[in-house]
Amino acid sequence: MSARRHTKARAWRRALVYVGLTIAAIVVLFPFFWMVVTAFKEPGQAFTAEIFPSNPTFENFRRVLTEFGFGRYFVNSVIVATTAAFFATLFASLAGYVFAKKDFIGRDKLFGFLLASLMIPGMMYVVPQFAIINKFGWMNSYRAMIVPHLANVFGLFLMRQYMTTIPNELLDSARIDGAGEWQVFRTIMVPLSIPIIATLFLLTFQFHWNNFLWQLIVVNIERLYTVPVGLALFRSQHEASYTLIMAGSCISVLPIVAIFFFAQRYFIEGMTMGALKG
Amino acid sequence: MPADRASQAAQADAREAEAALDARSPTDARKTRPRKPGLRLLRGSDNLTAYTFLAPFLIIFIVFLAYPVFYSLYLALHRVPVDSFDIFGGLIFVGFGNFAKLFGDVKFWWSVLMTLYYAALIIPSGIAASLVLALLLNNRLKAVAAYRSAFFMPYVLDMLVVGIVWTLIYSPHVGVLVRILESVGITAFSEKGFLGAPAWAMPSVVVANVLKGAGFGMILYLSAIQNIPGSLYEAAEIDGATPWQQFRSITLPLVKPITLFMVIIGTIAALNAFVEVYAMTGGGPNVDVGGRALGATWVTGYYIFDTFYTQFKLGYAAAMSYVLLGLTLIISLVNRRFLRAEDI
Numbered sequence A: 001m002s003a004r005r006h007t008k009a010r011a012w013r014r015a016l017v018y019v020g021l022t023i024a025a026i027v028v029l030f031p032f033f034w035m036v037v038t039a040f041k042e043p044g045q046a047f048t049a050e051i052f053p054s055n056p057t058f059e060n061f062r063r064v065l066t067e068f069g070f071g072r073y074f075v076n077s078v079i080v081a082t083t084a085a086f087f088a089t090l091f092a093s094l095a096g097y098v099f100a101k102k103d104f105i106g107r108d109k110l111f112g113f114l115l116a117s118l119m120i121p122g123m124m125y126v127v128p129q130f131a132i133i134n135k136f137g138w139m140n141s142y143r144a145m146i147v148p149h150l151a152n153v154f155g156l157f158l159m160r161q162y163m164t165t166i167p168n169e170l171l172d173s174a175r176i177d178g179a180g181e182w183q184v185f186r187t188i189m190v191p192l193s194i195p196i197i198a199t200l201f202l203l204t205f206q207f208h209w210n211n212f213l214w215q216l217i218v219v220n221i222e223r224l225y226t227v228p229v230g231l232a233l234f235r236s237q238h239e240a241s242y243t244l245i246m247a248g249s250c251i252s253v254l255p256i257v258a259i260f261f262f263a264q265r266y267f268i269e270g271m272t273m274g275a276l277k278g
Numbered sequence B: 001m002p003a004d005r006a007s008q009a010a011q012a013d014a015r016e017a018e019a020a021l022d023a024r025s026p027t028d029a030r031k032t033r034p035r036k037p038g039l040r041l042l043r044g045s046d047n048l049t050a051y052t053f054l055a056p057f058l059i060i061f062i063v064f065l066a067y068p069v070f071y072s073l074y075l076a077l078h079r080v081p082v083d084s085f086d087i088f089g090g091l092i093f094v095g096f097g098n099f100a101k102l103f104g105d106v107k108f109w110w111s112v113l114m115t116l117y118y119a120a121l122i123i124p125s126g127i128a129a130s131l132v133l134a135l136l137l138n139n140r141l142k143a144v145a146a147y148r149s150a151f152f153m154p155y156v157l158d159m160l161v162v163g164i165v166w167t168l169i170y171s172p173h174v175g176v177l178v179r180i181l182e183s184v185g186i187t188a189f190s191e192k193g194f195l196g197a198p199a200w201a202m203p204s205v206v207v208a209n210v211l212k213g214a215g216f217g218m219i220l221y222l223s224a225i226q227n228i229p230g231s232l233y234e235a236a237e238i239d240g241a242t243p244w245q246q247f248r249s250i251t252l253p254l255v256k257p258i259t260l261f262m263v264i265i266g267t268i269a270a271l272n273a274f275v276e277v278y279a280m281t282g283g284g285p286n287v288d289v290g291g292r293a294l295g296a297t298w299v300t301g302y303y304i305f306d307t308f309y310t311q312f313k314l315g316y317a318a319a320m321s322y323v324l325l326g327l328t329l330i331i332s333l334v335n336r337r338f339l340r341a342e343d344i
Helices: A002-039 A059-066 A070-102 A105-119 A123-135 A142-149 A153-164 A168-176 A181-192 A192-208 A212-218 A226-239 A242-277 B002-032 B037-044 B047-076 B096-101 B106-137 B144-156 B159-169 B176-183 B198-226 B230-238 B243-254 B256-271 B276-279 B300-310 B314-342
Strands: B286-289 B292-295
Touching: A002 A212, A002 A242, A002 B106, A002 B144, A002 B159, A002 B176, A002 B198, A059 A070, A059 A212, A059 A242, A070 A105, A070 A142, A070 A181, A070 A192, A070 B002, A070 B047, A070 B106, A105 A153, A105 B047, A105 B276, A105 B314, A123 A142, A123 A212, A123 B047, A123 B144, A123 B300, A142 A192, A142 A212, A142 B286, A153 A242, A153 B286, A181 B047, A192 A242, A192 B286, A212 A226, A212 B144, A212 B243, A212 B276, A212 B300, A226 A242, A242 B144, A242 B159, A242 B198, B047 B314, B106 B144, B106 B198, B106 B256, B106 B292, B106 B300, B106 B314, B159 B176, B159 B276, B198 B243, B198 B256, B198 B276, B243 B256, B243 B276, B256 B314, B276 B300, B300 B314
Parallel strands: none
Antiparallel strands: B286 B292
16 A cells, blocks of 8 residues: 555656656746748748747748858858867877876976966956957968867866876887877877867857857958858847847857757766866 | 866876877887987977977967957057048057947947846756756656757857848738737737837847857756766655656756856856847847937947948057957956855
8 A cells, every 4th residue: 555655656756757857847948940931031030939930931041142152151160160070089198198208307397387277357358469469460260269268278278188088008118119199199199089089179169159159359350250140240230130140050069969969978078077086 | 176186197197108108109209210400399299299280370370360369459549530531550559448438328338238137047947947847858768769859959040140030920910910909919029029018138149149158058968967866766766755856956966067157158158248139139229218219129249340340440449349349258257256156
């Protein structure tokens, strides 16, 4: 009798948890649902009472891509995010390797100094970085969007944590076989660190894809706009065209949603690793 | 703290072992192949290789992250003439003029106040939302993985886009939220929408941001909760503790390190707030404070942006960001003290 009551209570509890989870999911995902359905409504129909558009149309997507240059912005975003992710990951893995496996003058002090810089709010950098880019004559170029953010301290931290766990014997045996430092790095460290390299690549790609403020500041010619910059300026010019704005928004988040869908494990682990281990 | 010291000791041991290894290998090398003395000196330690490998990272770090902190101070002590074409040629030294002006700038102190208000709203509500999601997920149910992904996904998306979508949802008259509320008889928001009403603008920005970011804290809390031994709950149950009591006296104290971490990163994020405000309110709507029109979401990050991007006053913006840095350091020092006191 009591056992049955117990299972009954458990079933109730379970149902309640499901209800809670579903409500939470609806609340959290509603903006994205609304973004997608609005993007498929006919132009000018953003505020109709219907939830699902009666005549779903690709017209908004066609217009933002052809008339308003989102195709071009998309290509720019891909160029910036991919190049930046590649170099940021490369630099962080080179640096992570020596912090994990080498003993050199000032190592611990330098590492502490680098980590301390994580406490500085990003807003602090905007003005002087802009001034430096201006002095270099880099305004309105891809490198202005890419180069200033290639030293990723958090990425370095992830790399070092991971590479420390690779056994020294492997490195030593390669050195005994006559491998130079670069070869040790390339043939041993890199292949054994693929999971963390993939993680950091994704994280830096995501960072640069979403790096709106900086891209807005250093670029003011339309040819070089990235998707978020194009979207923000499009909105300020066509404030009422919400169907078009939502189509642009869909295009803007699509790559990150797709990557997240296929590689969410890397995202979740990479983003929370620092907090859980540090 | 003791665990920390233990791991430091372990690290030190490992370092000694490594040093012993390193000391041995060059000697072996010397026996087999004689080298030039200068080169041997460099090989004896790892310094040359290490700094070669570090060079790309360090150069970027120094030029774009370390130097700017000092350069910003230099800028803060100067005025950049707006009309001059060579914007960096004609800096005018003004000493602490920018800081003095800042001190008397009501709009700036208001922005600091709004930033603190924003932090006071978003940090607790973000923690609460993360914790609720984690507790819901901490059940052995079939679809847990799918829900977990759904909650985490918004965290990786662009705040700008999320903010723009929320402006649509929050719109007055015809916005979906206003309509839903009207259908149950609430018309208080119909006229101005959520972002247009001074009292509601900031909380609305916070809600949008919390729903976007809660998935991150959720993962941290979930892993902390799953590390709590089940025997603690069993013992509490035998003693007749209600689920609420179990939560209060077992779960909450044991996830405290995550909570403190959330407070620290939440503080930095809140002091940095810009994109959410840019996307949703542009610092408005204006409220009348003693005859002065001030923005209800006018946070310091937005003021810095406005000063430097719209008005092109680089020196003044740099001075402002320095005060923001000072504020961040003070708050994180307080946090750290708090952290240490809690740890012992």
